[in-house]
Amino acid sequence: NAGVTQTPKFQVLKTGQSMTLQCAQDMNHNSMYWYRQDPGMGLRLIYYSASEGTTDKGEVPNGYNVSRLNKREFSLRLESAAPSQTSVYFCASSDFSGLTGYEQYFGPGTRLTVT
Amino acid sequence: ELKVEQNPLFLSMQEGKNYTIYCNYSTTSDRLYWYRQDPGKSLESLFVLLSNGAVKQEGRLMASLDTKARLSTLHITAAVHDLSATYFCAAEKYGGATNKLIFGTGTLLAVQP
Numbered sequence: 001n002a003g004v005t006q007t008p009k010f011q012v013l014k015t016g017q018s019m020t021l022q023c024a025q026d027m028n029h030n031s032m033y034w035y036r037q038d039p040g041m042g043l044r045l046i047y048y049s050a051s052e053g054t055t056d057k058g059e060v061p062n063g064y065n066v067s068r069l070n071k072r073e074f075s076l077r078l079e080s081a082a083p084s085q086t087s088v089y090f091c092a093s094s095d096f097s098g099l100t101g102y103e104q105y106f107g108p109g110t111r112l113t114v115t
Numbered sequence: 116e117l118k119v120e121q122n123p124l125f126l127s128m129q130e131g132k133n134y135t136i137y138c139n140y141s142t143t144s145d146r147l148y149w150y151r152q153d154p155g156k157s158l159e160s161l162f163v164l165l166s167n168g169a170v171k172q173e174g175r176l177m178a179s180l181d182t183k184a185r186l187s188t189l190h191i192t193a194a195v196h197d198l199s200a201t202y203f204c205a206a207e208k209y210g211g212a213t214n215k216l217i218f219g220t221g222t223l224l225a226v227q228p
Contacts, residue, residue, distance in 0.1 A: 030213075031213045033215070040124075040220060041220060042119075042203060042218040042219055042220040042221055043158075043203070043205075043218040044218075045215060045216075045217075048213065048215060050211070050212030050213035051212070051213075054212060056211060056212065058215070090157065090158070094213075096213075096214075099163075100163050101146040101148070101163055101165050101207065102146070102207055102213070102214045102215075102216065103148060103160055103163050104148075104160075104216060105160070106150075106157045106158045106159075107157060108156075108157050109156075109157055
């Protein structure tokens with residue numbers, strides 16, 4: 001049971017390049033999320049998907065797109081990377097439970113540097 | 116709009132001492148979550164507080180929730196070095212197709228020998 005996995009772990013891009021961050025979960029959760037973590041700012045929600053086939057914007061969606069490929073996979077795409085997108089990106093998943101509410105399970109993260 | 120504030124942002128404490136981290140949130144939320152993050156690692160769930168008055172304990176950590184005061188606390192008893200980490204609280208935001216978590220900026224805890 002791997003939980004939430006993310007690839008790649010590290011990436012360096014030049015300004016203007018594009019890339020896709022991959023996320024997969026094996027917990028059969030309906031909801032999946034993408035966050036970015038910057039020093040002193042906690043985690044900020046970029047996009048989320050409440051269920052297969054649906055996606056919605058979070059707090060900081062500009063410059064990003066997402067695809068919920070199936071129930072397991074949720075990808076984040078940077079079409080034209082900018083230095084302001086240098087960050088650590090976390091994917092998470094959850095399902096509602098009477099015991100744990102909407103507790104989210106996080107992947108290991110992707111450290112992205114844009115030069 | 117739901118905002119979550121933690122204080123202190125940085126806490127340096129000696130082993131064996133007690134201290135409390137505070138988490139305030141700005142609008143109604145009935146569920147509150149605490150996570151731990153070690154340097155360079157992911158977030159690990161510590162506590163899920165599902166209702167007013169909820170109290171959870173694990174080892175030297177105890178978390179509580181007062182929804183009327185919009186306040187959660189994480190109390191550390193007799194700190195040890197292994198507790199050094201960043202601690203995040205997150206309040207649940209209602210609405211939309213699924214509820215979401217709004218995170219505080221985190222409290223960096225450094226326990227000195």
